[in-house]
Amino acid sequence: MSNHFVIDHPLILHKLTILRDKSTGPKEFRELVKEITMLMTYEATRHIALREKMIETPLEKCNGYEINDKNIVVVPILRAGLGMMEGFLQLLPNASVGYVGLYRDERTKKPVEYYMKFPKMFEDTEIFILDPMLATGKSAAKAVELVKENGGKHITMLSILAAPEGIEILENFHPDLKIYTSSVDRMLNEEAYILPGLGDAGDRLYRTK
Numbered sequence: 531m532s533n534h535f536v537i538d539h540p541l542i543l544h545k546l547t548i549l550r551d552k553s554t555g556p557k558e559f560r561e562l563v564k565e566i567t568m569l570m571t572y573e574a575t576r577h578i579a580l581r582e583k584m585i586e587t588p589l590e591k592c593n594g595y596e597i598n599d600k601n602i603v604v605v606p607i608l609r610a611g612l613g614m615m616e617g618f619l620q621l622l623p624n625a626s627v628g629y630v631g632l633y634r635d636e637r638t639k640k641p642v643e644y645y646m647k648f649p650k651m652f653e654d655t656e657i658f659i660l661d662p663m664l665a666t667g668k669s670a671a672k673a674v675e676l677v678k679e680n681g682g683k684h685i686t687m688l689s690i691l692a693a694p695e696g697i698e699i700l701e702n703f704h705p706d707l708k709i710y711t712s713s714v715d716r717m718l719n720e721e722a723y724i725l726p727g728l729g730d731a732g733d734r735l736y737r738t739k
């Protein structure tokens with residue numbers, strides 16, 4: 531059974547097209563990343579547990595539901611993942627935030643962590659890792675590994691765009707992982723950029739180029 535889901539809702543596809551466009555500036559880019567993340571979060575949280583809660587309406591008692599959003603952890607991968615964090619927290623304001631910073635070792639070509647801080651993760655904690663671009667999949671696979679080493683069990687990856695190569699790597703290393711994306715693009719180029727993609731997400735979020 532495949533654990534990867536493409537959320538190709540018209541609203542997302544519309545916003546994604548503006549996001550990809552090279553003429554879209556940083557303010558609009560950040561807003562779109564936030565909005566797309568909110569729409570993706572709506573779909574990617576379908577599986578989380580609900581508990582019943584008795585309340586009183588102005589007319590009578592009624593049984594309702596609540597999620598335990600204090601048992602949700604969101605982990606943006608630095609730095610582009612930060613662009614998605616606000617949208618996620620807007621919907622789940624009591625989630626705890628962990629961080630993973632990774633760089634690529636030029637000799638081994640493998641991702642190495644330079645920063646890592648996680649809140650407590652329990653057996654039933656739902657963890658959502660954020661990175662707008664799932665390119666080679668190596669950083670994402672490393673982030674999932676670090677989350678697992680720190681006790682995380684129920685992990686979902688949210689990437690706005692993905693390359694088929696990245697999905698394959700993640701599925702091979704972490705078959706238990708759920709992956710949500712809004713588009714699986716054609717391929718990676720020789721510099722590991724997603725084609726057609728949207729360029730460097732970090733640079734476009736923070737106007738660093």
Ligand code: URA
Nearest residue numbers: 663665723724730731
């Ligand atoms: N990271 C990006 O920001 N863009 C890509 O296309 C690939 C990785």
